[in-house]
Amino acid sequence: MSATRRGAPVQSATADREIVISRVIDAPRELVFEAFTEVQHLSRWWGPEGFSTTTQSFEFRVGGEWDFVMHGPDGTDYTEWICWTEIAPPERIALLHGESRGDPNAFESVLTFERDGAATRIEMRTVFRTKELRDDAVEKYHAIEGGQQTLSNLAAYLAEIVAKGAER
């Protein structure tokens, strides 16, 4: 078995503290962009299946804010705060995401919308100030999703996977 790294990606300077998520959606770019600009759209899709939102205030402009509560399927509420720092229709949206205004752990996400034939490629790049904040966000969203798995439980989790594998 060779340990040679074939085609290992060149890591950017921020690789260990960023998360990049991308998706191709079969719709024109203007339409996909629009789904990010109005609360009646955002409230229809924000969060995984089973989540809903209640909006306190929403103002889609640079410097504007979205104050809302996210309701998890288990009934837990999470206060959320978004502030837009850049809006360039229909190409780019940059926003700060935290739990409330002035959240010291707020992080910036940049959404880009690119034409991909008749479809649109969305890329969301979130860069955390430190690797620790990135890891914290992963942990927090784990909790939000009801997974409640912390790293300390991983060994047990792994054992479950193995047990399930053995049942098959």
Place this chain on the structure above:
Amino acid sequence: MMAAMARAATTSDVFNAIAEPQRRDILVLLRAGERPVTELARELEMAQPRASKHLRVLREVGLVRDRKAGKQRRYRLAADGLRPVHEWTGGFERFWDESFDRLDAYVQDLKQARQEE
């Protein structure tokens, strides 16, 4: 695990490392504590060179650590190495991946509605 980061070579990837059932068996045994390769091989009824090879893969991806204790080399679980699996199974990335699933469905409805107008 970042979507933009293509999986590197097979053995340097924690996902590939735990895809092999015998390597998962080794990790489960190591939950109970540090073990030398001889014990692991005996319990799993595998030849020692094979167990050593698995341990080498697990060490390379950061799932086990080893130390010399006298004449023996003892191996222990490094659960932190499972972080990429942890992240993949949930967390920020999955939150957004699932949000984008809903966004996709919503935009398709929107597209349909606009076409009917």
